[in-house]
Structure formats: C-alpha cells, structure tokens
Amino acid sequence: MSMNGYNALAGYMGTYPSLAIFRRFLILHARDLLVMQGEIINLEHELCMSIQSDREAKDPVKNASEYDISALKGPHKSERAAEQWSRTLELRKLLKNYGRSTSFASFRLLLSLCEAQLRFASLQRLAPVKKADLLPLHECLGMPYGSGRHFLRAHEFETWDEEHIHDLASLDGSNTRKDALSKLIDKLLRRVYHPVMGRKLHDPLSVEEAWASHGQPRPIVYYPDGHVSVAIDTLSTILASVLPALSAFGLFFIQDPLIRMVAIVACTVLFSTILTLVARPTRAECFAITSAFAAVLVVFLGSNGSVP
Known part of the structure; x- marks a missing residue:
C-alpha cells in the first residue's frame, strides 16, 4: 500500500522529525484569550453590581446575605424579601438540567482562560523556523516526482508559505540547541553543497513501505x-x-x-x-x-x- 497527500507527508515527518513544522496560529490564540478575558471582565462587573445593590438595600436580610448564607436562604417574612432566594432556587433547577452550577460555570471559564494562557505561552516557546528549514519540506509537499502538481488545495496551499514563517514552529526544536557555527554550516549544506554535489552523492529520503509516497518517490536529500x-x-x-x-x-x-x-x-x-x-x-x-x-x-x- 502507498500513500498520497497528507498521509505521505505524515510518513516523512514521522521518519524525519526536522520536517515536523506546523503553524502556531498565534493571532487566533491571542484573539481567543481576549474574548475569554472580556467575558470574565463582564461577569466580574455584574457580580460587583449585584453585591453593591444588596449592600445598599434597606432590607437587613439582604445586608446580612453578604456575610451569612443562612440569611440569604431565609425563612423570609414576605415573598418580596425572599425574592433573591426564590430566584436562586429557580436558577438552580435550570442549571441542574445542564449539569452544572453558576459557580462551576464561572470556574470553568477561569480554567479555560488559564489553559489558553499556558497554551499560548507554550506555543511561543516552540523553536522558530528558518527559510532553509522549509526547503526540504516544500519538496515533500509536491506530488510524486515528475507530476508537476501540488497536493494542497484552496487556502491550505499557503500553510507553509514563507510569508507565515514567523508563525511557523519546529517540533523537533533542533534550532534552539544549535550554536552559531552549526547554523552556518547547516545553511551552507543546504544552499551551497546540496545544489552542487549533495543531491548527487547522497541517498534520498526513505520511508517505511506502509507510508511511502505513491508513484515515483521524490529525490529529497536529508542531512542529519x-x-x-x-x-x-x-x-x-x-x-x-x-x-x-x-x-x-x-x-x-x-x-x-x-x-x-x-x-x-x-x-x-x-x-x-x-x-x-x-x-x-x-x-x-x-x-x-x-x-x-x-x-x-x-x-x-x-x-x-x-x-x-
């Protein structure tokens, strides 16, 4: 069995980790953080307004509800005095249908924000990608050698374009561990040695048969x-x-x-x-x-x- 498209590309990335380059979508993650932050700010404002209203009320029961939950629960002298507790019971019935409480919903929102912040920070710490790192990946993105066609379609065609290089990250992380001389030699290998001699002297990439590319494999050389x-x-x-x-x-x-x-x-x-x-x-x-x-x-x- 042979593979095409993303399946063949997965075979290359799994065999050669330096080809595992992906988009981080930092702008979208930042927007998601901003939206959740806005939700929490609005919830905080509503909570403060509710606390202020109960604090300024002339009803001593409402005044005490800020310090004593039993005062909030009652018993109350009138239905108007028990309005907050009645609303609480009504809200509890509605929330039980969704299997969560108000505090848990707020906690989930806060937890989601924390997770999003940690995720954003982790994405920023991923190894950056250089233009030279994209050269072998761009060769892998093509259809079988000689077809002259690209397997990516529509907007996916621009996923690994150089214009997105600041949003790309290497999961291999080898760039962060390289010293200046290693980076220089690596650049010379890909831009000078490879076009002149490397592609003629070294064997191309090989992937296990189950995930090998369909048709004639592309002559892509990999330098460990x-x-x-x-x-x-x-x-x-x-x-x-x-x-x-x-x-x-x-x-x-x-x-x-x-x-x-x-x-x-x-x-x-x-x-x-x-x-x-x-x-x-x-x-x-x-x-x-x-x-x-x-x-x-x-x-x-x-x-x-x-x-x-």
Missing part, C-alpha cells in the same frame, strides 16, 4: 544533524587545545611590551569570538572563561620575561 554535530565537536576539541598554544607561541616571540599587550587583547577577542561560535555559553560563562584565558597569557609572559 548528528553529522554536523560530530564535525563541530571535533573542531571544538581541536581549537580548545590549539588556540591557547598558538597564542602563547606567538606572544613568546614578541619583544615590544606595547605590541605584546595589543596581541593579548587580539588573542582574547579571537578566543571569545570562537567560543561563542562553537558553543553556546552564557554571558557569565563567556566572561569567566575569557578572563581566565587572558590571565593565563599574562602569567605565561611574566614567567618567561621579556626576552625570547
């Missing part, structure tokens, strides 16, 4: 993040040992004190820049590591004197 991570880790290990040694070696042959100080500043700036590129340190970590690096160079020069 693990390969880039291994290259970055190797480069980071090499730089961590070579950069301090090269800096000390170069300073050893500089005799002029002023030039030495300039060289220390240059080496420190280079070190902190490379550290930011190959890792994702916090500001405090970057400051501490860079300060330690500069201190090591100063101690090295002090222990070796000014003559090579």
Whole structure:
C-alpha cells in the first residue's frame, strides 16, 4: 500500500522529525484569550453590581446575605424579601438540567482562560523556523516526482508559505540547541553543497513501505544533524587545545611590551569570538572563561620575561 497527500507527508515527518513544522496560529490564540478575558471582565462587573445593590438595600436580610448564607436562604417574612432566594432556587433547577452550577460555570471559564494562557505561552516557546528549514519540506509537499502538481488545495496551499514563517514552529526544536557555527554550516549544506554535489552523492529520503509516497518517490536529500554535530565537536576539541598554544607561541616571540599587550587583547577577542561560535555559553560563562584565558597569557609572559 502507498500513500498520497497528507498521509505521505505524515510518513516523512514521522521518519524525519526536522520536517515536523506546523503553524502556531498565534493571532487566533491571542484573539481567543481576549474574548475569554472580556467575558470574565463582564461577569466580574455584574457580580460587583449585584453585591453593591444588596449592600445598599434597606432590607437587613439582604445586608446580612453578604456575610451569612443562612440569611440569604431565609425563612423570609414576605415573598418580596425572599425574592433573591426564590430566584436562586429557580436558577438552580435550570442549571441542574445542564449539569452544572453558576459557580462551576464561572470556574470553568477561569480554567479555560488559564489553559489558553499556558497554551499560548507554550506555543511561543516552540523553536522558530528558518527559510532553509522549509526547503526540504516544500519538496515533500509536491506530488510524486515528475507530476508537476501540488497536493494542497484552496487556502491550505499557503500553510507553509514563507510569508507565515514567523508563525511557523519546529517540533523537533533542533534550532534552539544549535550554536552559531552549526547554523552556518547547516545553511551552507543546504544552499551551497546540496545544489552542487549533495543531491548527487547522497541517498534520498526513505520511508517505511506502509507510508511511502505513491508513484515515483521524490529525490529529497536529508542531512542529519548528528553529522554536523560530530564535525563541530571535533573542531571544538581541536581549537580548545590549539588556540591557547598558538597564542602563547606567538606572544613568546614578541619583544615590544606595547605590541605584546595589543596581541593579548587580539588573542582574547579571537578566543571569545570562537567560543561563542562553537558553543553556546552564557554571558557569565563567556566572561569567566575569557578572563581566565587572558590571565593565563599574562602569567605565561611574566614567567618567561621579556626576552625570547
């Protein structure tokens, strides 16, 4: 059995999580929050008006109902005095038909608002999407290779357009974990290496037979993040040992004190820049590591004197 349309796309996304890119609909969620917020504000206003009316009434029973539920319940001297309790009983009968009470309805509204707020906050924390991330997904959206047709119809055709890129999110979340150098290499892979050599040297995407695309599969190449991570880790290990040694070696042959100080500043700036590129340190970590690096160079020069 083979799949078409959304079924085939689900096969690709399930096999390659980096293709799992979806709309967040932040504007619609924000509107939903605003509507529920307005409902709660109106309910709060009606509640305050009711409390104020009972508080200013000349009937002592109504005055006491704010502090004593038994005063609200009665018994009352007249039907007019028992009007609030009678209305409460009538309302209770109506609400029983719906299986909830007034307070529970208000609680549900408040709970819905809290859930909507948490949902909106969670959507905002999802990993953003870059234009390069959409390239393989756009290829997957097409019909079987050679048909020249797109399976999306009507308004769904615009779901993954670049104009909605700020509303798109990657469920894989790999973008948030990548350092600057990894993102640069990833961009070079997709925009430079892939068009020139990648599509010729690497095997296309493969999906289990039950969810494979109908017809001739599209030649879509996937570059796992693990390969880039291994290259970055190797480069980071090499730089961590070579950069301090090269800096000390170069300073050893500089005799002029002023030039030495300039060289220390240059080496420190280079070190902190490379550290930011190959890792994702916090500001405090970057400051501490860079300060330690500069201190090591100063101690090295002090222990070796000014003559090579």
